[in-house]
Amino acid sequence: MSETTTPLIKFTVRRCEPELIRPAKPTPRELKPLSDIDDQEGLRGQVPFIHFYRGDAKMRNKNPASVIREALAKVLVFYYPFAGRLKEGxxxxxxxxxxxxGVLFIEAEAYVTFEQFGDALHPPFPCLDELLYDVPGSSGTIDSPLLLIQVTRLLCGGFIFAMRLNHTMSDGQGIVQFMTALGEMARGATTPSTLPIWRRELLFARDPPHITCTHHEYDEIEGKIIPSDDIIQKTFFFGRTEVSALRRFVPSHLQNCSTFEVIISSIWRCRTIALQPDPEEEMRMICMVNASVKFKSLVPVGYYGNTFAYPVAISTAKDLYNKPLGHTVELLRKAKSSVTEEYMRSFVDLTVIKGRPLFSVVRSYYVSDVTRAGFDLVDFGWGKAAYGGPAEGGTSFRSFYIPFKNLKGESGIVISMYLPSVAMEKFVKELNKMVVQDNDHQVLNSRL
Structure with a gap:
C-alpha cells in the first residue's frame, strides 16, 4: 500500500459564456417517468466526472470543444430526455x-500543460471548480439542466472533458453508454452503436408494492455520521505486491475471492480500528451490486437508468478488530450474493412504500467500483483518456475504487480515504501492518 499525492498546481482558466445545446433535430415532447430506483433520495444530486486527453498530432487543427459541441447536438436526438428538465409529481x-x-455547455481554455498535472492522475483534482464551473442556478434537481459539460483546451494541445450528471438519470454504466455514443458521433458516426432504451417502467414498484426481503440499507439507526471538521484526505495505491500481501490473511477456502473483496475487507477492518467505535456497535459496509450485469433479463441492452442495489454487510466493531480477515470477506460475499431478482423487486417496492428514502449512512461505509464501467475508453477522436472517471475522491462515508497506473507503469487500484486527522494516522498504521511483509520492506510512499 502506498500513499499517492496530488500535485499542487495553480492555473488560470478563461471560459466562454455557458450555452444551451439542444438536439439537432426535433424530438418528442412528452413526460417520461423515472424508475422507482432512479428517484430515491440518495440519487437526487449532481455527480461530477472528468476525462483527461493528451494532444494528438493528427487532430492539431481540430478544436475539441467545437467537435464535442456539434456531436452533443447530434447525440441528444437519440438521448433527448437529457435535454429536458425534471418535474416532481x-x-x-x-x-x-x-x-x-438543452444541455449546458462551456468552452474554456486553461493556461497549463498536461504535464503540469503530473503522471498521478486520480481524484481529487486541483482546481476542479475551474474545470467544471458551477453555473449559477444549474445545480438543483428540479427544473435544472440534467447535464453540464465543460471542455477545457490545454496549452499543449490536450484537453479536459468534465461533466456533471443529475444522478437520477443514470448510474455510472448508463452515463458511460451516453459518453461512448457522444464519442462515436464526434468521430463521425451517424447513429450510436448501442441505441438507448428508456423503459423505466421495468423498474417500477409492483401493484400493490410488498417487501419480501430484508433490506438493512434502510434500517433506521441512531447516531451521527463522521463530522466534516478536521477531515483530511489521502489516496492509496494497491498494486500486485499489496494485494499479494493482503491475501496472506485470507484463509485457503476463500482464496478464490476477488481482488475487490480482499482490498475492501482490509480497508473496512482498518477503518473501523482507526475510528475506535464502541466494540459492541454494529459497523456497516454497503456493497453496491449492479443488477443489470448480474441479471441480464432485468433490463435490456441500451437501458441507461440506475440499476444498483445496496445490500449491507454488518459486523460488530470487536469482531472486525479480533476475527480473521476471512470473517470480513465472508460477510461481504454473503451480502452481495443476497441480491436476487426477487431482492431487486422487493427493494424497488420498499423505496415506494417508505417514500423514496435515503439509505442509512450512520456507521456505514461504501465503495463504488468503477473499474468495469469503461470511463477511460471514451474516445472523442483523440484516443482513450489518460484518466476517465469520478472527479471527486469521495466523502467521509464513501470512496471510489478506481483503476490506476503508477509512475512505474504498474497497474493497480487507487482509493481515496477521508477521515479525521487522528483516525487517518491510525488507519495508515493498521493498513501498513497488513502490507509490510518483512522488517526491511517499508511500502508507504515507496511505490509512487
Whole structure:
C-alpha cells in the first residue's frame, strides 16, 4: 500500500459564456417517468466526472470543444430526455419533461500543460471548480439542466472533458453508454452503436408494492455520521505486491475471492480500528451490486437508468478488530450474493412504500467500483483518456475504487480515504501492518 499525492498546481482558466445545446433535430415532447430506483433520495444530486486527453498530432487543427459541441447536438436526438428538465409529481415521483431546452455547455481554455498535472492522475483534482464551473442556478434537481459539460483546451494541445450528471438519470454504466455514443458521433458516426432504451417502467414498484426481503440499507439507526471538521484526505495505491500481501490473511477456502473483496475487507477492518467505535456497535459496509450485469433479463441492452442495489454487510466493531480477515470477506460475499431478482423487486417496492428514502449512512461505509464501467475508453477522436472517471475522491462515508497506473507503469487500484486527522494516522498504521511483509520492506510512499 502506498500513499499517492496530488500535485499542487495553480492555473488560470478563461471560459466562454455557458450555452444551451439542444438536439439537432426535433424530438418528442412528452413526460417520461423515472424508475422507482432512479428517484430515491440518495440519487437526487449532481455527480461530477472528468476525462483527461493528451494532444494528438493528427487532430492539431481540430478544436475539441467545437467537435464535442456539434456531436452533443447530434447525440441528444437519440438521448433527448437529457435535454429536458425534471418535474416532481404526487408522492415525490420524478418525471422528465422532454422539453428540448438543452444541455449546458462551456468552452474554456486553461493556461497549463498536461504535464503540469503530473503522471498521478486520480481524484481529487486541483482546481476542479475551474474545470467544471458551477453555473449559477444549474445545480438543483428540479427544473435544472440534467447535464453540464465543460471542455477545457490545454496549452499543449490536450484537453479536459468534465461533466456533471443529475444522478437520477443514470448510474455510472448508463452515463458511460451516453459518453461512448457522444464519442462515436464526434468521430463521425451517424447513429450510436448501442441505441438507448428508456423503459423505466421495468423498474417500477409492483401493484400493490410488498417487501419480501430484508433490506438493512434502510434500517433506521441512531447516531451521527463522521463530522466534516478536521477531515483530511489521502489516496492509496494497491498494486500486485499489496494485494499479494493482503491475501496472506485470507484463509485457503476463500482464496478464490476477488481482488475487490480482499482490498475492501482490509480497508473496512482498518477503518473501523482507526475510528475506535464502541466494540459492541454494529459497523456497516454497503456493497453496491449492479443488477443489470448480474441479471441480464432485468433490463435490456441500451437501458441507461440506475440499476444498483445496496445490500449491507454488518459486523460488530470487536469482531472486525479480533476475527480473521476471512470473517470480513465472508460477510461481504454473503451480502452481495443476497441480491436476487426477487431482492431487486422487493427493494424497488420498499423505496415506494417508505417514500423514496435515503439509505442509512450512520456507521456505514461504501465503495463504488468503477473499474468495469469503461470511463477511460471514451474516445472523442483523440484516443482513450489518460484518466476517465469520478472527479471527486469521495466523502467521509464513501470512496471510489478506481483503476490506476503508477509512475512505474504498474497497474493497480487507487482509493481515496477521508477521515479525521487522528483516525487517518491510525488507519495508515493498521493498513501498513497488513502490507509490510518483512522488517526491511517499508511500502508507504515507496511505490509512487
Amino acid at each position: 404526487p408522492a415525490r415521483k420524478l418525471l422528465v419533461d422532454c422539453s428540448g431546452e
